[in-house]
Amino acid sequence: MTPRGLLISAPASGTGKTTLMLGLLAALRARGVVVQPFKSGPDYIDPAFHAAASGRASVNLDSWAMGPERLRGLVAAAEGADLILAEGSMGLFDGVALAGETGTGASADVAAMMGWPVVLVIDVSGQAQSAAAVALGFATMRPDVKIAGVVLNRVASPRHEALVRVGMAAVGIPVLAALPRNPAIAMPERHLGLVQAEEQPELAALLAEAGRFIAQHMDLDTLMAAAAGGALPAAEPLGLRPPADRIALARDQAFSFVYPHLIQGWRAAGATILPFSPLADEAPDPSADCCWLPGGYPELHAGKLAANSQFLAGTRAFAATKPVHGECGGYMAMGAGLVDAGGLRHQMLGLLGLETSFAKRRMHLGYRHAAPLVDYCGGGQAALRGHEFHYATILSQPDAALARVTDATGAEVAETGSYRRQPSGALATGTFFHLIAEAQ
Template sequence: MTAPRGLLVAAPRSGSGKTTVTLGLQRALARRGHAVRGVKNGPDYIDPAFHAAATGAPSVNLDTFAMADATMAAIAARALDGAEIVIAEGSMGLFDGVRGETGRTGASADLAALFGWPVVLVLDVSGHAQSAAAVALGCARLDPRITIAGVVLNQVASPRHRRLVEDGLARIGMPVLGALARDAGLVLPERHLGLVQAHETADLEARLDALAETVAASVDLDAVLAAAAPTRGLADAEDRAALPPPGQRIALGRDAAFSFVYPHHLAAWRAAGAEIVPFSPLADEPPPADCDVCWLPGGYPELHAGRLAAATRFQAGVRAFARTKPVHGECGGYMTLGRALTDADGVAHPMLGLLPVETSFAKRRFNLGYRVATLLRDGPLGRAGTRLVGHEFHYASIVARDEAREAAFADMVDAEGTDLGAAGHRVGAVSGTFFHAIARR
């Protein structure tokens, strides 16, 4: 394949406007007729869906901590085939990741260095002016592996404010690719857990078009295109899946309660010849009986606990399926496979009762971070001893569980190797965990 040119949009810290600029660039360039693809650094279910809406093509996650270089190359080669320009989006601050060897920290800088993408740095200049140049200079000099192509200023208060900021940046020779004024209308809405999904955003197409028009009027798109560099490493791609398909026909829970599935898994499973058969638990649909495995992904079951508790066909279908075939639940799916789920109002709803765990969203405990899991028994994610890299992101807490090791799913450590003990559950053919698998290690 011809390697597309690419850029990575990043910032010194979270909340600077990376997503706004990324989506605006993606949509604006797509409207110009360019074949645009999105990429998201690190674990994130939300942003790739917005990228897909902005570009009209699927987006993927790439993660230098969780994935081997050959795995990332394979995912990128599949996702970027036919692309002309890649607008990738960083996570957190440009250099924020876990402690580890250079290039394997999960930081956005690692991804930019690996694929040779210059960085467009989004600077939130609210609260300072010429001092913004010191921040940009630090980002440009901290890591010699990457190149800062230029900056896009965000939250500019006035023409005078912009002139002052540009004066400082001129002193360090940093190109200014554009500037966005303060405008609350450019902010995408937030809701439950601070996460709003693309399909839940009212008037999404109109919002994306408005972003594109603002960015096209405020950013030099020709300069952005000129700054992009050819994507490196795609020739190193191997025909491999980050996570092999768990079955030939996969019954996949798919609706507003269960929506968190990484695009690279679905693409790789289909490429391997697997068939994905979606069904809706909220519509009281059972998993198709002719499938080989049932997969209940993460999502927001706590928002729909009453409907799930009343979905008798869904519940009976999963229980019947589990008598002879594997069922696996990730995060929200794990909660649904348990005995009970307490919602934010403190109301306990009976769930499937296939795993010995009870969870509560009323008793919140924030869990976030990379995890490395070692499977304790054979199952749809691999044989006993298989190591998987993934992450947790949830507020729900476990209020009752079977602590017996023989009922556990995996041994878990964090990114620095700290032992977190046994996690999740496995009973018969049913397994579940709060852990979202990204790739095998």
């Protein structure tokens, strides 16, 4: 049976959702509670931290890109856990203007659909009783979304806490915890969010400290008692079509951004995943039927990638007869060259003519709907939903457009991806968006 759950959210980004989420996962795990984590929205960094803290793979739930059947199917994977904790993205009600498969991408959509009460994290620095007005507004915004209570973050003093509690009591909203500032559990960040979990050698100690901190300031039994939901209708299988039977998948610090539900879905459909590390100068397994280069941070490792002759030669040889696809960072690595933040150009695989630069950064962010114009790495030409988030600038893209791409409003997007056909007929393809699901 699907366990009951809670969704951790906030009025805005930067209020402490992830810190609370990781501390709760670590604290509950230390007590022997089996918690299944989820991430609402298209974030591909937080799930790795969830997995490290909980010991279970975390999965993205996205109401814009995923239909109800797929969402229920993913949540069904929590069977056997004692509790579900889902971390929201941005503010609780933040999404796009036009609904997609199930909703607008807002975390509130997922909370309402699953029946999970919301734990609202409020940064109370610089305010006292006024924080209650914020909490009351969130509690009444959508009748189908229930606020279980608030966690007061960045509390300055006992007097400050007492004043905020007075305000919350006046509007009838429970205070689940009051957290003082604690720089010892701050997570390092870079331009796409947190520094990746696998890049932090002290992560285990940081998570343990976060768990102790949350356990010290929160009644975990009260939190667990607030969970609800769990009675979900039966869901159909996920039906994620793998791009091939045997998939060579780049996996290391330069190529780490692939959604966990994609890999799980490919495996459930019978595909074999063959990981390799470009940073370790490894090439795709020749027995694979296709190669997939995920997103990540190739710009931070461009010099090493350009010098790894076995990776370059082996991937080029693979691409001569078999399809290769790259997403975002993987797409850039498939190009002719990449200019790093210092202005130095590094030669890449050259499977496509794409030239990109980080010397003049510009953020590209948003949901994407794509209608492929050619076979997508063996996956046919089904319409796709995904998400784009990068700072690279395109200097040159001489190859043919891979897809007609629009954003969540239906407006055309210039970053169409591209493809190049080898003499053998094999396709090299790439996109700046990360695939989430096939459109329904």
